[in-house]
Amino acid sequence: MTQQPILVFGAALNADGIPKRALIMRIEAAIAYGKHCASPLYIVTGGNPQKGMTEAEVMKRLLIEYGVSEKHIICETQAKKTIQSVVLCSALLKKLGFTQKQTRLVVVSSAYHLPRCCWLLILSGWRTRSVAASGNASRNFYKCWSWRLREIPAIVWNSFRILFY
DSSP: OOOEEEEEEOOOBOTTSOBOHHHHHHHHHHHHHHTTSSSEEEEEEOOOOBTTBOHHHHHHHHHHHTTOOGGGEEEEOOOOSHHHHHHHHHHHHHHTTOOTTTOEEEEEEETTTHHHHHHHHHHTTOEEEEEEESSOSOSOHHHHHHHHHHHHHHHHHHHHHHTTO
């Protein structure tokens, strides 16, 4: 049975190490998608520790709390930025035996962040299927729009940088 990789991008933790709403929503979206897969493999990515725990480690803990078996979870804990998550997870997937032409990655993030994640993975040679976390990552109107607007230059900048990683 072939495993379905579900790549979940991290989101910043609160200073006390508690996951923010965006991170919880991403995990819930990944689990909802994973329920439709025969053999999901959750790959959680994100460094940036708070209180000694990285985003990926907190996501792994959440997945386990939601009933996902630890053997179906892989943590990538080094990436501090989206582009690093793409590069490190690409290498990890290849090491695990997934091939770019035969694997469609399920990519989970917040709606504002998802186009950049998928685009960078496509530039890296992967086929993707996007799954957006439902709801806004913040209830603050201005914060939501600032996140969306910053993605435009980030997509352009990261597109050039991915070629030189």
